[in-house]
Amino acid sequence: MDENVRPSSSSKSVEPQRAFPSRSKVSNMSKVSHKSRESHKPVAISPSSRSVEHQGHSSHVTHHSTHHSTHPSNHHTSFEIEKNPRDKDSCCSHSKSIGATTSHQHTAPPRPQPPPRCLTEAAFFSTIILFMSVLMGLVNVSYNSLPKVPKNIKHDIPVFSEHYARFHLQNIVSFGPRPAGSMENDHNTALYIKKEVQKLVRLLGQEPVRTEVEITDGQGEFGLDFLGGFGSSYQGVVNTVVRLSSPHFHESDNSLLVNCHTDSAIGTVGASDDAVSCAIMLEIIRVIMALNKPLRSPIIFLFNGAEENILQGSHSFITNHRFAPQVKAFINLEAAGAGGKEIVFQTGPNNPGMAITWARSVPYPFGTVIAEDLFQSGFVKSDTDFRIFRDFGHIPGIDLAYMKNGYVYHTKYDNVSMISTGSIQRTGENMLEMVKALSSNVDSILHFPDKYKHGNVAFFDILGLTMIVIPAKLLFIFNWIIYFLQIGYFANRFYYSPSDVTQCCGVVHGMRLGYALTSMLLSSVCLFLAPLLVAFILIFSGNTMTFYSDWRIAVLLYLPLAVVGYIKCMRSLTKYFFPYSPGRAIDIIYKDAMITILTLLLICLTTKGIKSSVFLAIFVVPNFARRFFQFYVTKDQGEKAEIDADFNSVFKIENFFLQDVTHLFNICNMYASKEY
Numbered sequence: 001m002d003e004n005v006r007p008s009s010s011s012k013s014v015e016p017q018r019a020f021p022s023r024s025k026v027s028n029m030s031k032v033s034h035k036s037r038e039s040h041k042p043v044a045i046s047p048s049s050r051s052v053e054h055q056g057h058s059s060h061v062t063h064h065s066t067h068h069s070t071h072p073s074n075h076h077t078s079f080e081i082e083k084n085p086r087d088k089d090s091c092c093s094h095s096k097s098i099g100a101t102t103s104h105q106h107t108a109p110p111r112p113q114p115p116p117r118c119l120t121e122a123a124f125f126s127t128i129i130l131f132m133s134v135l136m137g138l139v140n141v142s143y144n145s146l147p148k149v150p151k152n153i154k155h156d157i158p159v160f161s162e163h164y165a166r167f168h169l170q171n172i173v174s175f176g177p178r179p180a181g182s183m184e185n186d187h188n189t190a191l192y193i194k195k196e197v198q199k200l201v202r203l204l205g206q207e208p209v210r211t212e213v214e215i216t217d218g219q220g221e222f223g224l225d226f227l228g229g230f231g232s233s234y235q236g237v238v239n240t241v242v243r244l245s246s247p248h249f250h251e252s253d254n255s256l257l258v259n260c261h262t263d264s265a266i267g268t269v270g271a272s273d274d275a276v277s278c279a280i281m282l283e284i285i286r287v288i289m290a291l292n293k294p295l296r297s298p299i300i301f302l303f304n305g306a307e308e309n310i311l312q313g314s315h316s317f318i319t320n321h322r323f324a325p326q327v328k329a330f331i332n333l334e335a336a337g338a339g340g341k342e343i344v345f346q347t348g349p350n351n352p353g354m355a356i357t358w359a360r361s362v363p364y365p366f367g368t369v370i371a372e373d374l375f376q377s378g379f380v381k382s383d384t385d386f387r388i389f390r391d392f393g394h395i396p397g398i399d400l401a402y403m404k405n406g407y408v409y410h411t412k413y414d415n416v417s418m419i420s421t422g423s424i425q426r427t428g429e430n431m432l433e434m435v436k437a438l439s440s441n442v443d444s445i446l447h448f449p450d451k452y453k454h455g456n457v458a459f460f461d462i463l464g465l466t467m468i469v470i471p472a473k474l475l476f477i478f479n480w481i482i483y484f485l486q487i488g489y490f491a492n493r494f495y496y497s498p499s500d501v502t503q504c505c506g507v508v509h510g511m512r513l514g515y516a517l518t519s520m521l522l523s524s525v526c527l528f529l530a531p532l533l534v535a536f537i538l539i540f541s542g543n544t545m546t547f548y549s550d551w552r553i554a555v556l557l558y559l560p561l562a563v564v565g566y567i568k569c570m571r572s573l574t575k576y577f578f579p580y581s582p583g584r585a586i587d588i589i590y591k592d593a594m595i596t597i598l599t600l601l602l603i604c605l606t607t608k609g610i611k612s613s614v615f616l617a618i619f620v621v622p623n624f625a626r627r628f629f630q631f632y633v634t635k636d637q638g639e640k641a642e643i644d645a646d647f648n649s650v651f652k653i654e655n656f657f658l659q660d661v662t663h664l665f666n667i668c669n670m671y672a673s674k675e676y
Contacts, residue, residue: 125567142463143341146422147364147429155203158290160283160428162421168196168279169424172262173269173416180263180306180313186238189262190215193240193282193303200286208294211285212243218316222392226310226383234312240303242285243323249294254446255323256438257300257330257395258284258431259314259385261307265410272402272414277333278303280428287432297439297446300327307385314385318393327389328449329354330397331434333427334384338418340404342427344459344467345371346386351396352457353445355469358398359459361437362430365467369458369611396445400427407548458611472611479606479617482624486599489628493592516593519573523566530565531558595623 153161171192172178178185197213219235240262243255260277264270281301288299300323304313318324331354333342344367347355359365374380386399402423408414438444445451456472494509534557538544547553578586598620605613 138463142465145464146341146420147425149422149425155200155286156290158287158292160287160425160432162425162428164286165276165279165283165424165428166416168282169271169276169416169419172275172278173271177267177269178262178264178275179266180237180309182263185263185305186236189278190238190240190303190305193242193262193278196282197242197285200289204286204289208246208249208292209289210245210247211289212245213241215240216316216321218320220312220316220319222315222319224310224383224387226387227381230310232310232312232315234306234309234316237312237316238305239313239317239321240305241317241321241323242301242303243298244285244288244295244301245298246294246296249296250298251296251442251447253298253326254328254449255298255300255326256435256446257302257327257389257397258333258435259302259304259330259389260333261304261313261385263305263308263313265308268410268412268414270414271416272338272419273335273409274307274333276402276419276424277335280333280424280431283428284432284435288435293440295439296442297444298326299435299439304385311383311385311388314388315392318389324393327393327395328446329438330389330393330395331431332384332386332389332397332399333431334399334401336382336401336409337403337406338408338414339420339423340402341366341423341464342400342430343367343371343403344398345375345401346384346397346399347372347459348396348456349390350455351445351449351453352455352469352471353449353451354396354398355457355459357437357445358434359467359469361433363433364426364430364464365461366464367467368460369614370460373610373612396449456611458614460614470614472609475611475614475617476606476609479602479613482617482620483599483603485628486595486624489624490592490596512589513593513596515577516589517596519570519577520590520593520597522573523570526565526569527562530561534558534561591623591627595620595627598623 149162150159151163153159153163155164172189175184175188175192178189180186194213194215197211201211215238217236217238219237221231221233223229223231258281260281261274262278264273264275269275281303285301288295302314302317304317306313306316318327341364344355344358344365347358358367375382384399384401386397389395389397405418408418438446443451454471454473458470458472458475459467461467538546538557547557574586578589598616602613602616602620605616
């Protein structure tokens with residue numbers, strides 16, 4: 001279809017400078033057309049002017065002149081971009097809005113939609129700070145909340161008492177440092193535990209729970225791939241073993257093992273590592289005997305005498321002791337700090353039974369699979385008896401440890417005063433319920449060990465109120481589903497629909513997404529580099545690790561500078577990459593970029609079999625669901641309008657698109673017709 005352009009007889013000939021009008025001319029078209037309608041003047045069209053036409057092009061430009069007077073000031077020029085009905089491959093949906101209205105249309109222009117309401121920068125960051133403050137407040141309350149300690153508990157009342165446990169703790173610590181092989185450890189501590197158990201037998205009797213106690217020494221050798229790999233050979237390692245059983249009521253001889261270690265690191269009394277665990281186990285023995293109820297499975301309490309010299313006591317028991325073949329599950333008590341809550345930081349292997357039982361049974365659950373992944377990856381250069389029972393006993397278990405006040409670990413400051421009131425009570429109540437659930441329930445892992453052999457689990461608690469346990473296989477399948485849904489989402493983001501978008505819009509969206517990803521990644525680099533500046537200052541000033549005694553000092557030293565560095569970098573890059581974009585369009589593209597980064601991280605962790613990916617999934621799913629709901633369900637026209645406006649503005653800063661939206665139409669059509 002040919003449309004020619006010529007000036008009217010009352011005005012000079014005007015030759016267009018280019019095939020498409022600039023944005024300022026396009027914006028003036030409606031004004032000129034409105035004046036033309038008011039004057040009701042005829043429009044003259046000359047058949048001799050130059051036509052503008054491209055193969056596969058969906059728009060044509062027509063030059064009109066209206067006759068108001070012969071004076072140049074009354075001369076008006078208008079452009080008309082007519083839609084070619086035969087062309088179904090128009091570039092972008094916003095081309096329809098630019099290539100439509102002329103002086104021939106008498107319909108009123110659509111009323112402009114009010115811009116969407118967005119938070120100001122100050123309101124946004126204020127909201128973030130308020131949300132994080134409330135969240136940190138809840139976490140702090142949950143982390144520091146400890147149960148009340150019951151008073152006036154007599155020895156025959158089956159209630160765990162921190163007072164009794166502290167009595168044992170004081171007595172064990174009074175022996176002084178207890179390295180393996182010392183008189184304080186191998187004789188004094190072992191003999192104290194044996195005498196206390198015998199005292200309980202005299203007070204509470206042997207029925208219906210039978211109590212056995214013995215002190216053993218063992219020898220052996222083994223190799224570990226820990227710390228680069230080494231071999232260990234030992235002899236004369238002293239262990240104290242206590243066994244509770246009800247022979248006439250046993251479902252089987254399958255036993256539960258509860259383990260701690262009596263020795264301490266050199267130069268410390270080891271109140272938390274691990275004398276307090278010995279005291280807790282002694283008190284649990286008293287409570288079980290005071291319950292006066294038969295046990296369906298035996299319980300073995302191992303006070304091993306050589307853990308600090310690389311796990312020799314546990315190896316001596318699990319490879320040499322006569323009770324070892326009966327053990328089908330274990331609980332290990334450890335410490336990497338003093339006081340506070342005990343954390344579940346290892347379970348398994350390949351058996352979720354212990355984690356599931358812990359989550360269902362204990363009154364104060366607290367744990368995270370992140371600790372397990374860090375510990376088992378070798379990132380934390382430490383190990384516990386959990387490794388020995390897992391690798392040499394081939395039995396499932398659960399590993400618990402104190403972590404608060406980690407700066408006292410293996411130092412002279414690991415004393416009784418560092419263990420806060422209520423900390424022992426909390427651990428004791430949790431341990432007691434776990435032991436009862438395993439030894440008394442007929443469907444526990446002790447009676448049906450093969451029932452739970454179906455892989456590892458991801459676990460985490462919610463503010464210490466409950467614990468969530470998710471099978472790892474199910475988690476990884478769910479992660480892959482998220483990944484493929486994201487692919488479908490971004491495919492539709494690149495191409496809205498075949499009727500109004502061609503490949504150019506995909507290129508545009510990809511370019512914008514690349515800008516946002518670059519901004520976020522560079523800002524993240526600043527987030528990590530900014531605290532390094534503080535670290536170098538501390539190192540050069542001779543104040544290394546001075547913050548370690550209080551985590552709040554570390555937060556004040558590192559967090560503000562990291563946040564400021566991230567925000568400043570992000571703002572600068574946003575102004576550089578998106579100088580003309582509306583605020584909502586920037587928000588949309590950054591949301592897509594965040595979803596992209598988190599999804600890629602999610603899949604990387606999933607392919608490595610890292611169960612901590614559950615936290616990325618928790619963050620990705622609601623964000624993706626919100627974007628999906630807005631884009632597909634509600635069909636947010638305001639959002640699409642913002643995207644169209646953003647596409648319109650992006651080319652102002654790109655020489656590739658000649659700084660003009662109309663040139664984008666030209667390029668898109670030539671690209672679609674394979675002429676570009």
